[in-house]
Amino acid sequence: MLVFAGARLLPGDVGRAMLGPFADPAAVATLNHQLGTDRPLLVQYVDWIGDFVTGDLGQSYSYRAPVAQFLWPALLNSAKLALVAFCMVVPLGILGGVMGALYRDRAIDRILSVTGMVATVVPEFVSGLVLLLIFAVWLHWFPLSATAPADAGVLTQFYHLILPSIPLVLILFGYIARMTRTGMIEALDADYTRTAILKGLPRATVIRRHVLRNALLPTISVISTQTVYLIGGLVVIEILFRYQGIGSLIYTAANKKDFPILQAGIMSIGVLFTIMTILADLLYAALNPRIRFGGDG
């Protein structure tokens, strides 16, 4: 509902946007009528939501083709980009957090937390541009575009996606590292860790067996919620790196007032987000015996 309202509240009218500012008002009205955009909003909403739940995403206004035709490839592309970013940031973030906690208040901890903080506050369009300039324009280490040639293999695709995913990694690294660090410190200071140390276990075993698992539980929920940021960041990154993902699709649709695509795009992100959250909760439950058994603690 919010998605629908948000999209329709954008200023301007659909027919006008499609036909250009100099079109005949009569033609605009005819087009609006054809598209159904002159009907009351409530009717449009009921119509749209009914189609949506039955899997019909409707027709794109501007391309005159089914929305699904654009949506699925875009989602797939974005998923690839997100996956690359995710696979880089999660191990890095956790490693950073663990190191920070183990060397608490020492130089390495300070450096990690300051870097994480700075990286988090730099918007992705800034870091994206800088990276693009340095590594693609000057050094030619990476291609300018994230889109690999059509017949490219997995490795080439991956190679093209490394540079665009780095701004996303930078944004998320700080969050994940900080959460991991907090969880680690809590677990390190916990009574059960004291028990383990005083049993005479070697430090590495204490960390591996007793600390990590308990420490990573809160991190998992953070990773899942932060994934939204990842998706939000996609819009900017995909445009910057000319990548045909869900972000650039939504962006183009919003510019062209192509409501069916816009709504379908945003709704699919919402659905994805929900699925991610559920997955994270399931993983959390799987790792936490207290939830698994429904015990009362």
Added chain:
Amino acid sequence: MTEVPALSVQGLSVGYTVKGVLQHVLKDVSFTIGRGEAFGLVGESGCGKSTAAYAVLRYLARNGSVEGGEIRIDGRDVYQLDAAALRALRREKVAVVYQDPGRALNPSIRIGDQLAEVFELLGVPAADRAQRSIGMLEKVRIKNAAVVARSYPHQLSGGMQQRVAIAMALASSPTLLILDEPTTGLDATVEAEVLDLIQALRREFDASILFISHNLAIVTRMCDRVGVLYSGRLVEEGPTRDLFAAPCHPYTTELLRCLPRPGMDKATAPLATIPGTLPEPGSVMQGCVFAARCRLADDRCRAEDPPPEGTAPRMVRCHHTDRLAELETEAEAPVHVRKAAGAAALELRKVAKTFGHGDQKVRALREVSLTLNKGETLGLVGESGSGKTTLARAMLGLIAPDAGGEVVLDGQVLHPDLKRRSLDQVKALQIVFQNPDSALNRSHSIARIIGRSMTRLLGLRGAARGEKVKSLLASVRLADRFLDAVPKQLSGGLKQRVAIARAFAGDPKVVICDEPTSALDVSVQAAILNLLVEMQAQQDVSYVFISHDLEVVRYVSDRIAVLYMGELLEVGPAAEVFAGPQHPYTRTLLAASSGEAPGITGAGGPQAQGCIFHALCPARIDGRCETERPAEKMVTPDHMIRCHLEAEALRA
């Protein structure tokens, strides 16, 4: 003596660096523990006893450091070992049982695996570890050991968790076993079981014990020798029985006087208290550490630190050991305790509570009928799960009893829901909780906490409210300077005073005291109990006093009610309940708490019929007790016992 002591601590000084300043927590502490000996370290919170235990293990907080002295376990200097040797020492020579077993066990690892880890460290082949772990669980008398081994810590009760922790500690057959408040937070009967277990295993495993506790009674029971710590200083040491029978240090003397003793009650004498508070950690001290609070202190005490004196095995640090007799002569006159009037303040009529539904029904309370007279204190005792708290909640209107049950206040039937009770009824029935920390809003000042209650209950505002707040705080002996303090700036005892003041804000008729002193030190407990008695004498209020400490209950109570699994088994005058005639369960409970008999082992399942206690009753009448629920029997006009036995048999 040629044998190497299990533990020798010589001249130990430990400090913590707080905001760049080193604060001394232990000063020149020395003691040794011989082979197979149990040594107790007692003292109130903040005296440094846990620091001593962890210093022995070389496991101090990050800001802690050993400033001097030497610690040897089994002859080896703990602070000269390299990392590998230290691990070996912790693995083989010394083990710890912690205060809070629920937190000391890893929540996400199965019990069996946590235990097996010890055997893994000792080099037991992987194939045998599980079996050895189960064997260890059986040693600590866990019945279905195999099931427990597959459980996670949160699935076990506190007592079970502590057994597991003990099994884990003893698995390596250590030379030295450190017990850090091992039963604090457990119920009286569970506590007795755990202590029995420790004593039995001590003989079996032949370990030396360092026992850390604030509970003098437990130390007396468990330890051969004892050391008394005050503010980081070992002020007295000696064989347990001698030391407690004839203390040499004024602090020990005063501490023992704070405990309610058998035969004492609120009408005979107020409990002794120790004026003042522990010195702030790190405050620069000259002279004797106890001088500021000592009634014998003179200029010499304030200038000169007394050296250790006395002939072995006794040691004491005091300039005036010859003047101890002066402390005994100054007993205060008792508060004038009003005779409880005959009229009922609060009446429970067949209050029952069933939780759950269908096959999952749990009967938390079984038709409990009780009367609380005006100005009277009714002690409520029983193990956890006996329904004490459920009963208190039903009185307060926090849970609704099953249909048919009534709570009657001053002749009026109270609505089962607190929200539907009138303001006067709410005012009249208040509670003081065990833990004042969680009961007081931490971001409000004391004046605001009390003031809010006054506004809500009495409709007071402005200057009138301010006056009343002040007079109320004065009556709980809180100085005006605390008005603007927030709870975290106050000690546990002061916070409990605020909680009491809050309960008294609306001039209540009945105050429910739910373990009000269980979280407090001995000397603070005495002061709070005295305060409650005084408030009662002034305001003619009635108390329902819930506690697992039977001596405390006996001291404050006029009558005592004994609950077991939701059934009221006995209610009568305090002296009679303690001396007999008494219900077999009451006898078991008393024996468990005094350490004369083992605790009740195993739990009786919920009995569908018959006497609730028949499964564990030592005096069961076969064929009758299993099938027929006993009726209430009045053994004296004011003393009810729910038992099939004849009055004479109950007396025996």
